[in-house]
Amino acid sequence: MLRTKIAGIGYYVPEKVVTNHDLAKVMDTTDEWIQERTGIVERRYGKKHKETTTSMAARASEVAIKRAGISKDEIDFIIFATLSPDYYFPGCGVLLQRELGITNTAAGALDIRNQCSGFVYGLSVADQFIRTGMYKNILLVGSEMHSMGLDFSTRGRNVTVIFGDGAGAMVLQPTQEDKGVLATSLHSDGTYAEKLAFINPGAHGGYHAAHMDEAQDFGYSDAEYGEMFINEHMIENGQIFPYMEGQFVFKMAVQKFPEVILETLEKAGLKKEDIDMLIPHQANLRISQFVQRRMGLRDDQVWNNIQKFGNTTAASVPIALCEAYEAGAVKDGDIVCLAAFGSGFTWAGAVIRW
Numbered sequence: 001m002l003r004t005k006i007a008g009i010g011y012y013v014p015e016k017v018v019t020n021h022d023l024a025k026v027m028d029t030t031d032e033w034i035q036e037r038t039g040i041v042e043r044r045y046g047k048k049h050k051e052t053t054t055s056m057a058a059r060a061s062e063v064a065i066k067r068a069g070i071s072k073d074e075i076d077f078i079i080f081a082t083l084s085p086d087y088y089f090p091g092c093g094v095l096l097q098r099e100l101g102i103t104n105t106a107a108g109a110l111d112i113r114n115q116c117s118g119f120v121y122g123l124s125v126a127d128q129f130i131r132t133g134m135y136k137n138i139l140l141v142g143s144e145m146h147s148m149g150l151d152f153s154t155r156g157r158n159v160t161v162i163f164g165d166g167a168g169a170m171v172l173q174p175t176q177e178d179k180g181v182l183a184t185s186l187h188s189d190g191t192y193a194e195k196l197a198f199i200n201p202g203a204h205g206g207y208h209a210a211h212m213d214e215a216q217d218f219g220y221s222d223a224e225y226g227e228m229f230i231n232e233h234m235i236e237n238g239q240i241f242p243y244m245e246g247q248f249v250f251k252m253a254v255q256k257f258p259e260v261i262l263e264t265l266e267k268a269g270l271k272k273e274d275i276d277m278l279i280p281h282q283a284n285l286r287i288s289q290f291v292q293r294r295m296g297l298r299d300d301q302v303w304n305n306i307q308k309f310g311n312t313t314a315a316s317v318p319i320a321l322c323e324a325y326e327a328g329a330v331k332d333g334d335i336v337c338l339a340a341f342g343s344g345f346t347w348a349g350a351v352i353r354w
């Protein structure tokens with residue numbers, strides 16, 4: 001039976017370290033508050049005008065391609081997961097193709113917009129393409145340059161302190177061996193779309209206002225259609241930044257993580273006792289610790305790096321997995337479980353035999 005194996009993995013984080021103390025200089029927050037509520041000590045920010053979501057993805061991809069032992073022109077499909085694309089359109093998939101100098105136009109490029117679960121969704125999509133024999137070398141990346149789109153005033157502190165920049169990548173190939181992706185599970189529930197969202201600029205024109213907890217006056221004038229996408233009123237009122245109802249999201253996350261892990265293990269014919277390494281999306285250290293307790297896992301069976309990188313959304317799972325691999329914490333034959341939950345809401349799981 002054809003399966004999807006991880007032939008190469010890589011990650012990249014920018015050099016610039018931003019500590020909680022640095023953030024406390026620009027907004028009303030403290031190192032104590034951030035560490036106690038999230039576990040985060042510091043995060044990385046990309047170099048403005050020098051690095052982007054795409055350029056960081058390229059650095060991570062170069063490592064993954066090298067480890068896979070292929071040339072970049074052998075890549076026949078690119079899957080790019082991000083919520084912080086360089087452009088509104090076109091997507092980062094084609095920008096990455098250009099950045100890597102891939103001249104093979106037979107390679108397709110697909111962008112995935114599933115926020116925190118984007119990478120695990122992407123892995124499931126890649127798995128289908130590989131198992132049907134359609135592609136032989138899929139480059140899957142998750143990359144985020146959050147620092148370009150956060151509210152650094154006190155108004156945005158509940159969101160801004162959490163996020164960091166970075167990228168992770170994998171090269172995926174077919175294998176006849178009994179290893180690689182054993183099962184994936186994908187879920188969504190759009191009921192709570194606005195609980196964690198980055199709404200403007202967008203083509204909604206206020207249509208979904210009834211779903212927002214706080215009534216938002218978007219300042220539209222019926223005659224001025226062009227201004228419905230983005231206008232000065234939105235900018236003045238901070239409606240151009242991510243919004244999160246943190247406690248609501250937290251409660252959903254601690255419910256959905258264990259559910260999707262158990263579901264995906266069952267599909268793979270495994271039990272929670274079979275997990276060698278759990279790589280949870282790095283949403284909040286408190287969420288990961290809750291999930292660890294629910295799964296009955298030891299500290300050395302769960303990889304957390306949110307303390308130093310913050311929440312890198314679509315990049316967090318591949319960065320954490322790559323770090324665990326480089327540290328020798330993931331070995332041949334290990335059962336590795338990936339799980340993510342986030343905006344949408346969407347959540348997903350994957351079980352891999354390394």
Ligand code: UT7
Nearest residue numbers: 029030033037116157158161246247249250253283284342
């Ligand atoms: O990755 C995608 C999925 N995302 C998540 O899973 C995130 C889930 N949620 C969380 O991680 C937490 O809800 C947060 C870390 C975002 C927030 O923690 P919280 O304990 O839920 O805080 P809160 O939003 O309920 O706010 C509690 C208080 C408020 O003050 P008052 O109204 O009680 O006076 C906030 O204004 O903490 C205040 N606060 C802050 N204080 C200092 C909010 N952010 C900050 C801050 N520094 N950065």
